[in-house]
Amino acid sequence: xxxxxxxxxxxxxxxxxxxxxxxxxxxxxxxxxxxxxxxxxxxxxxxxxxxxxxxxxxxxxxxxxxxxxxxxxxxxxxxxxxxxxxxxxxxxxxxxxxxxxxxxxxxxxxxxxxxxxxxxxxxxxxxxxxxxxxxxxxxxxxxxxxxxxxxxxxxxxxxxxxxxxxxxxx
Amino acid sequence: xxxxxxxxxxxxxxxxxxxxxxxxxxxxxxxxxxxxxxxxxxxxxxxxxxxxxxxxxxxxxxxx
Numbered sequence: 001x002x003x004x005x006x007x008x009x010x011x012x013x014x015x016x017x018x019x020x021x022x023x024x025x026x027x028x029x030x031x032x033x034x035x036x037x038x039x040x041x042x043x044x045x046x047x048x049x050x051x052x053x054x055x056x057x058x059x060x061x062x063x064x065x066x067x068x069x070x071x072x073x074x075x076x077x078x079x080x081x082x083x084x085x086x087x088x089x090x091x092x093x094x095x096x097x098x099x100x101x102x103x104x105x106x107x108x109x110x111x112x113x114x115x116x117x118x119x120x121x122x123x124x125x126x127x128x129x130x131x132x133x134x135x136x137x138x139x140x141x142x143x144x145x146x147x148x149x150x151x152x153x154x155x156x157x158x159x160x161x162x163x164x165x166x167x168x169x170x
Numbered sequence: 171x172x173x174x175x176x177x178x179x180x181x182x183x184x185x186x187x188x189x190x191x192x193x194x195x196x197x198x199x200x201x202x203x204x205x206x207x208x209x210x211x212x213x214x215x216x217x218x219x220x221x222x223x224x225x226x227x228x229x230x231x232x233x234x
Contacts, residue, residue, distance in 0.1 A: 008234075079212055080205075099234070106212035108221055117234075119225050126229025158219055162226055 008033040011091050014044040014084050015103035015152070017060075019121040021052035022150040023142055028128045029058055036095070038087035039064045065090040075113055079106040092116050103152055121152055122162070129166070140166050 010032040017037070020026045029035050035058065037045070042062045045052050053060060068090025076086035085107040088100060092114060100111050103120040111118040125142050128134040134142070143163050146152060178186070186201050195201035 080208060105214075105217050105221060106209075109212055109217075119228055120221065122222050123225030123229040123232075126226055127232065128229075130230055130232070154222060155215070155219065158222060162222075165226070165230075 009036065009095055009098040010034070011036045011038070011088050011095065011098045011100050012041065013088050013100070013102035013104065013107060014041045014048070016101040016121045016124065017041070017045050017052045018049040019103060019150045019152040020124060021049055021055075022152075023125070023145060025125065025128070025134070025142060026052060026055055026058050028124050028133055031131060031133070032099075035060050036063050036091060036098070037061060038084060038091060040082075040087045041084035044082075044084050063091065069093045071114065072110075075110040079110045081107055081110060085110070089114060089116070121150075122154070126162075126166070136166060 008031070010029065012029070012035060017026070020028060037053075037060045039062060042053065042060075065087040068086065069092075072086060072089045072093075075081070076089065081089075081104075085102065085104060088102070089107070089110060092098065092100065092111075098117075100116050100118045101120065101124065102108055102111070102118060108118050108120070125134075125139060129136060129139045140163055143159060143166065146154065146159065147156070186195075186198060186205075189195050190198055190201060195204070
């Protein structure tokens with residue numbers, strides 16, 4: 001991946017910041033040239049997981065959002081999004097090639113309606129294997145730790161399937 | 171019908187009660203049921219699973 005590319009920019013919701021920090025792997029975001037954290041998301045993380053914002057090795061950019069696209073406002077109301085999610089999607093107009101990180105299904109649906117590239121914490125963890133940030137063994141351990149160390153909920157049978165796929169690649 | 175007892179933050183309860191008072195919902199029970207129905211529509215098990223599977227594919231085989 002060319003990290004100087006404009007697409008190497010991420011706008012993040014609170015979930016991935018919190019979940020990745022709970023797993024002590026917020027550093028996985030370091031492959032992005034810029035990590036944008038909308039004001040409302042920043043406040044949410046500050047409330048629930050303040051230490052995630054204090055990592056010296058990860059430069060998070062706190063960014064305000066003015067007058068979001070009316071389409072975003074409509075989608076936010078339709079999908080009953082939180083302010084942080086609405087602000088994150090509002091930034092997309094300014095950074096149309098950015099990746100949006102969220103672990104919320106409704107926010108993801110809204111993002112898809114806006115043709116935004118969107119992924120979540122699980123994707124970031126598996127991406128670390130592809131990019132060589134973590135070994136296969138470390139990724140498997142992270143996935144195993146997920147129900148114990150993080151507040152990200154995932155169906156146990158699906159998690160077991162993913163772990164099996166990582167342990168036994170075709 | 172199932173009866174569920176839950177604690178709501180004061181501000182949330184006040185907003186819900188105001189909607190009922192202003193005639194936008196018949197009563198608090200109906201409003202809570204409608205809010206829950208809307209949440210469940212966008213947070214189905216199948217949807218969450220699909221998103222995770224997309225993430226797995228992207229994580230392992232994506233180009234960015």
